[in-house]
Amino acid sequence: MSANVSVDYITHTFKGQPAPTLKDIALTIHPGEQVALIGRSGCGKSTLLHMLAGLLMPSEGCVHIRGHMVTRPSAKWNMMFQKPSLYPWMTVRRNAELGLLFAGHRDPARIDSLLELVGLADKAEANVQSLSGGQQQRVALARSLATSPELLLLDEPFSALDAFTRAALQDEVSRIARQAGLTLVIVTHDIDEAVAMADRVLIMAANPGRIAGEMAVELPAPRERASAEYSRAREQLMTTFDGLVGDGRSTAPQPAVATEEAQREAA
Numbered sequence: 001m002s003a004n005v006s007v008d009y010i011t012h013t014f015k016g017q018p019a020p021t022l023k024d025i026a027l028t029i030h031p032g033e034q035v036a037l038i039g040r041s042g043c044g045k046s047t048l049l050h051m052l053a054g055l056l057m058p059s060e061g062c063v064h065i066r067g068h069m070v071t072r073p074s075a076k077w078n079m080m081f082q083k084p085s086l087y088p089w090m091t092v093r094r095n096a097e098l099g100l101l102f103a104g105h106r107d108p109a110r111i112d113s114l115l116e117l118v119g120l121a122d123k124a125e126a127n128v129q130s131l132s133g134g135q136q137q138r139v140a141l142a143r144s145l146a147t148s149p150e151l152l153l154l155d156e157p158f159s160a161l162d163a164f165t166r167a168a169l170q171d172e173v174s175r176i177a178r179q180a181g182l183t184l185v186i187v188t189h190d191i192d193e194a195v196a197m198a199d200r201v202l203i204m205a206a207n208p209g210r211i212a213g214e215m216a217v218e219l220p221a222p223r224e225r226a227s228a229e230y231s232r233a234r235e236q237l238m239t240t241f242d243g244l245v246g247d248g249r250s251t252a253p254q255p256a257v258a259t260e261e262a263q264r265e266a267a
């Protein structure tokens with residue numbers, strides 16, 4: 001089951017701030033769609049994501065998920081952060097099942113299948129401290145999926161990982177979300193991440209934070225990073241970003257890893 005999300009004219013001013021951080025944000029995200037939210041630092045991406053998650057209420061306007069107004073967090077719309085926030089003294093299995101336990105359920109078979117899904121079946125009884133950063137983020141993913149969410153909200157979840165692990169997790173999370181029919185919203189600084197994962201990229205401008213435009217990424221999944229189509233989509237997103245929120249210089253969020261071509265040019 002996946003959710004459609006409707007953001008109805010959100011404006012938000014933080015207490016003590018003279019001007020709104022977000023202004024008149026209106027958008028619809030379709031069930032099963034994978035959407036990336038990009039924009040310069042401080043434009044309000046995380047603020048908007050927190051509102052989708054029910055962690056923050058807007059000053060004006062509201063969010064509806066499957067027709068229900070969002071007024072608080074729910075296991076049906078789960079958020080994953082840059083840091084996996086695991087309990088270091090617990091095993092992988094114990095951490096993965098916490099979300100379910102908090103929701104009042106126990107389902108060891110489901111946890112087994114989720115650990116299998118995220119490639120950690122053989123680590124189930126290991127202490128999470130013995131895991132790499134990427135493996136820990138997989139535990140957080142299993143925990144997020146355990147409550148069968150309709151919507152997965154990701155706040156730069158892979159930015160602390162090395163490039164290879166990041167790319168692998170982008171592909172995996174995208175595949176898992178598609179298989180489960182989940183709606184997915186990812187906040188990212190990384191143009192490559194947006195092209196690797198999203199069906200549609202929303203571009204935010206700052207002061208006040210607003211949706212300046214969007215671009216569809218019409219590439220088949222899984223995304224083939226070495227393909228000409230992928231490079232074209234990346235270029236197109238950079239150009240679109242620059243045209244919407246740039247100032248004539250190259251102001252787009254930079255890809256996390258320089259392309260071979262760019263490295264050759266820089267050398």
Ligand SMILES: Nc1ncnc2c1ncn2[C@@H]1O[C@H](COP(=O)(O)OP(=O)(O)OP(=O)(O)O)[C@@H](O)[C@H]1O
Nearest residue numbers: 014015017021039040041042043044045046047048
């Ligand atoms: N609790 C708060 N009180 C006051 N101002 C806040 C609060 N949280 C965020 N802000 C301000 O709102 C603006 C948007 O912050 P937000 O974290 O949403 O931006 P962002 O686009 O996600 O940035 P980044 O890409 O750097 O993570 C910033 O100017 C920030 O300082």
